[in-house]
Amino acid sequence: MDPALHDRLRLVLAQQRAAFDRERLPTLAQRRDRLERLRKMTSTHATALAEAMARDFGHRSHHESLLADLFTVESGARHALRHVKRWMAVKRAPTALHFLPAGNRLMPQPLGVVGIVSPWNYPYYLAMAPALAALAAGNRVMIKPSELTPATSALMARIVAEHFSPDEMTVVIGDAEVGKAFTELPFDHLFFTGSTAVGRLVAQAAAQHLTPVTLELGGKSPAIVDRSADLTLTAERLAFGKLLNAGQTCVAPDYVLAPQELVRPLADALAAAVRRHYPRIADNPDYTAIVSPRHHARLKGLLDDARARGATLLPTHDDTPADRRLVPTLLLDTTPDMTVMREEIFGPLLPILPYGHPSEAIAHVNAGDRPLALYWFGDDKVARDEVLARTHAGGVTVNDCIWHLGQEDQPFGGVGASGMGAYHGVWGFNTFSKLKPVFLQSRFAGTKLFHPPYGKTFDRLLGLLKRIA
Secondary structure: OOHHHHHHHHHHHHHHHHHHHHOOOOOHHHHHHHHHHHHHHHHHOHHHHHHHHHHHHOOOOHHHHHHHHHHHHHHHHHHHHHHHHHHHOOEEEOOOHHHOOOEEEEEEEEOOEEEEEOOOOOOOHHHHHHHHHHHHOOOEEEEEOOOOOHHHHHHHHHHHHHHOOOOOEEEOOOOHHHHHHHHOOOOOEEEEEOOHHHHHHHHHHHHOOOOOEEEEOOOOOEEEEOOOOOHHHHHHHHHHHHHHHHHOOOOOOOEEEEEHHHHHHHHHHHHHHHHHHOOOOOOOOOOOOOOOHHHHHHHHHHHHHHHHOOOEEEEOOOOOOOOOOOOOEEEEOOOOOOHHHOOOOOOOEEEEEEEOOHHHHHHHHHHOOOOOEEEEEOOOHHHHHHHHHHOOOOEEEEOOOOHHHHOOOOOEOOOHHHEEOOEOHHHHHHHOEEEEEEEEOOOOOHHHHHOOOOOHHHHHHHHHHHHHO
């Protein structure tokens, strides 16, 4: 580890911590000002940010960047601006009868300095969505974006410096070594979005300082198609969810479980839906490229391994893109030993697996790690509720994909290997706050009856409390 690098990061942290110490409980006006500056920064630089993301990916759909990276941040900021007054208010809490006339209060306090490590797949949204929650809660923020999106990271660093003082929010640019040093800093909270493997390392680094962590990870998110599903509608929505950002989405459906007699009809409907969305792949402005040559080669390797082990590959197009845009491919006849069925895909490849009885689909999901997302398609409410009751997932969308991620009035987070903790809306505010319980004792408190010396009065009162508490 370069000592100069570590010293530089610690200096930035020390500056932010000193600023927090001078202002431990920012006012409503200060929080709204910071949220409004973030919203305005996003709106003002939206086109430049979309162009930077396109350069980083080789090609990225301008419209998808506007929707998934920029609108989401603006929407989240507006939501926080509307609700932060209520979130930060000291709240009354119930008080047990035997403690009256005392009272309980719950006081939200900012934690201090929050570190955010953001990934490359949604490089602006996944940096700024947790940042706006941390700012709403009254914290200072340090962000380490991905080195795989250098143009976006550099632009973020510049515009954040234009709209925020360094002791409010700052962006730290650097490679994996910088990222490792960043996670080893003694933050008051560390927020990481990325792979499960790296998430384990982040948790270990944070444990050195007992730094609390939120881990937004991934995994193999299933889509279960029920026999009651409308195949055309299901295929349309699965195609959208899978190919948004060319499948480079943490909550993209990783594989589909379908009734065995519907596997081929569903594959045909999916291929038709993909072609409607993307009439061609090569040079299609709506279809995003794979972020790097390494990730492109990894996905090609998944296809080669599946083909060699006997899978049936169904490319949706005959195009041969000259760049890193990868032809969407459906995979049938996959087996558990194939790499595509053991690792998170994170690209435009979609295996379709057959099941007989619905309990087989549930058992397949439960045999693996708990996923970040689960999707269920159908009209049979009993079958739907059975799946919801018997499976675990970070979040669920019924009869569509992805959209549970966009709900500011619902928490977003993983479970088990797909992550810990949650954010969005008030859940993000609470993640970056200490909800401090305060007990306000009364001048006329009866608790003095429990002071020593102890005797029969104590015994009678304790017996009474056991009956009424």
